[in-house]
Amino acid sequence: MAQIQYYFSMLSPFAYLAGPRFAEVAAKHGAEVVYKPFDIMALFPRTGGAPLGQRHPSRIDYRNVDLPRQAKKAGLPLNLKPMFWPTNAAPSSYAIIAAAKAGGGNVGGLIQTLLRNCWAEEKDIAEDAVIKAALEENGFDASLADSGLLVGAETYAANLEEAVGAGVFGSPFWITAEGEKFWGQDRLEDLDLHLSGKL
Secondary structure, three states: OOEEEEEEOOOOHHHHHHHHHHHHHHHHOOOEEEEEEOOHHHHHHHHOOOOHHHOOHHHHHHHHHHHHHHHHHHOOOOOOOOOOOOOOOHHHHHHHHHHHHHOOOOHHHHHHHHHHHHHHHOOOOOOHHHHHHHHHHOOOOOOHHHHOHHHHHHHHHHHHHHHHHHOOOOOOEEEEOOOOEEEOHHHHHHHHHHHOOOO
8 A cells, every 4th residue: 555645734725726636646546645734834944945925026926826827727716815824824733633643534624624714715724613613524523623732732843853854845745655755736646647656
């Protein structure tokens, strides 16, 4: 069975755009996915990146054109400037970590629900009620939002260190068991081809 380490940020519009297609690729290959949400704002200065507001205007302008194009290609609604972004990504990340540990529900679906909440539905994914509703929608006990705080915080910090050590510098980022790396929602086809033995 293929295993994929999936590093992602809950602030990433590209993780949102990747969600459904990545789920299809993983299911196609029967891959075990290890979900690793991390703090991208802490990652950037350690790996040569910069938060959106600190990027050159040309890069920001291109992002503002390209994101809607990519959303259209993916068939997903997208608000380029969500009301609640950036927000505190930690609470939703902790809930995802707790849900993955608890099992019994759809972790990929939980991630996509929360990303959709942010990027298409004008909800603040740092809010307890939003997180609990997403947990329940995807087959998890809503109380994980409360009970998973300690383990979530420890794992969230560990995921950042693992990401830096593994050469991760953005979101979404996938690493296969063989150490092959794929960055960005536009590299999902390459991940698929690799898992098929064609790349």
